[in-house]
Amino acid sequence: MPKPLALVTRMDAATEALWRETLADALPEETIIAFRDMSAEQRLQAEVAIVANPDPADVAQLPNIGWIHSLWAGVERLVAELGPEAAPIVRLVDPELARVMAEAVLAWTYYLHRDMPAYRAAQEKADWAPRDYRHPRDVTVGLLGLGELGKAAADRLKGAGFNVMGWSRSPKVFGTIETVSGEGGFDRILGVADILVCLMPLTAETRGMLDARRFAAMKPGAAIINFARGPIIVDADLIAALDAGHLSHAVLDVFAQEPLPAPSPFWAHPAITVLPHISGPTDRFTAAGIVAANIRQWRQTGQLPKTIDIKAGY
Numbered sequence: 001m002p003k004p005l006a007l008v009t010r011m012d013a014a015t016e017a018l019w020r021e022t023l024a025d026a027l028p029e030e031t032i033i034a035f036r037d038m039s040a041e042q043r044l045q046a047e048v049a050i051v052a053n054p055d056p057a058d059v060a061q062l063p064n065i066g067w068i069h070s071l072w073a074g075v076e077r078l079v080a081e082l083g084p085e086a087a088p089i090v091r092l093v094d095p096e097l098a099r100v101m102a103e104a105v106l107a108w109t110y111y112l113h114r115d116m117p118a119y120r121a122a123q124e125k126a127d128w129a130p131r132d133y134r135h136p137r138d139v140t141v142g143l144l145g146l147g148e149l150g151k152a153a154a155d156r157l158k159g160a161g162f163n164v165m166g167w168s169r170s171p172k173v174f175g176t177i178e179t180v181s182g183e184g185g186f187d188r189i190l191g192v193a194d195i196l197v198c199l200m201p202l203t204a205e206t207r208g209m210l211d212a213r214r215f216a217a218m219k220p221g222a223a224i225i226n227f228a229r230g231p232i233i234v235d236a237d238l239i240a241a242l243d244a245g246h247l248s249h250a251v252l253d254v255f256a257q258e259p260l261p262a263p264s265p266f267w268a269h270p271a272i273t274v275l276p277h278i279s280g281p282t283d284r285f286t287a288a289g290i291v292a293a294n295i296r297q298w299r300q301t302g303q304l305p306k307t308i309d310i311k312a313g314y
C-alpha cells in the first residue's frame, strides 16, 4: 500500500470533499486523505501534498512530502506563502483550462471590438448611435504573457482574424504570431495594441508593472483586459487613465482584494467592466485527471513533472 497523499486546501469542507472524491476516482490505487482528517502518523507518512491555496501552517505539519501538486494554474499566493524553502511545486497545466481562458479572451475582445460598452451606455440614454465597423485585421490585440494561457489565447484570436502580438520574459517563437520580449518589446506592444490582454503571473517583476507611465505609452483609445492578477495593475493609475479618456475601457476579472469590496470605485465606473474572477475556472474532472497522470508517472519513474521556478515566482 503506497503512503497516503494529503489534500490540503482552504475550501469549505463540502467543496473539499467533492475534490477528494474526484481525485480518489481518478487515482483509485492511492489513498488520498484530507489534511483535516489525517492522524498525526498519516501526516508524518504523507509523501505528496495536493493543494489549493493551503494554510502554510498545515503544510508545515507534513514534514516528509517530496513535492506539492497545486490544483490551480496560478501559484502566486502559494509561492508567496510557502516561501523559498518550500518543497518543489508542480502547478496545474490543463489544456481544458487554456481552452476556457482563450474563449474568455475572445469573448471580451469581441465585447470591446464590437463596442458593447458604448451601445449599453447609448441604450440607457435611448440614443440610436451606430458606430463604424472595424475589421478584426485592423485591430491589434497585445498579449502580455505567452505561456500556457497566452498561447491558447493567441491562437484563438488569430483564428478570429485579429492581428496578434505577444510579449514574454524570454524571447519566443510562436507560429506566425509576432512576438517581442524585454523592455524594448514592452514599449512596442504598448504602442501598437488596441486591446491589451494581461496573462502574466504576479511576480516581484510584474507587480505594479501596468502603471501611469505604461498607460501613457499606450495608444490613445486603447482598452485593457486583466485576466491574470489584480496587483499587476496600479488601480489609481488605471482610473486616472480612464478618467482622462486616454484609455477607453478596462475589463477586470481579478483584483488586489477579492471579492471586490463594495466601496471600490471600480464597481460604478462607466469605463470599467467588473467580473468576479470567472475567466478561467478550473474543471474539477480534467484537473483530477492531470494530477492523477502526474502522480502515476512519478510513482512509475520517480520523475517529477515540470516544477515551477520558485525564484522567478512562476
Ligand code: NAP
Residues within 6 Å of the ligand: 073, 074, 075, 076, 144, 145, 146, 147, 148, 149, 150, 167, 168, 169, 170, 171, 172, 199, 200, 201, 202, 203, 205, 206, 227, 228, 229, 253, 254, 277, 278, 279, 280, 281, 314
Ligand atoms: P505560464 O505558462 O507560466 O506563462 C506565463 C507567461 O508570462 C510566460 O510567457 C512568461 O514569460 C510571461 N512572464 C512572466 N513574467 C514576465 C515578465 N516579468 N515580463 C514579461 N513576461 C513575463 O502561466 P499561464 O498558465 O499562462 O498563466 C498565467 C497567469 O494567469 C497565472 O499566473 C494566473 O495568474 C492567471 N490565471 C488567471 C485565471 C483566472 O481565472 N483569472 C485562471 C488561471 C490563471 P516566459 O515565457 O519567458 O517564461
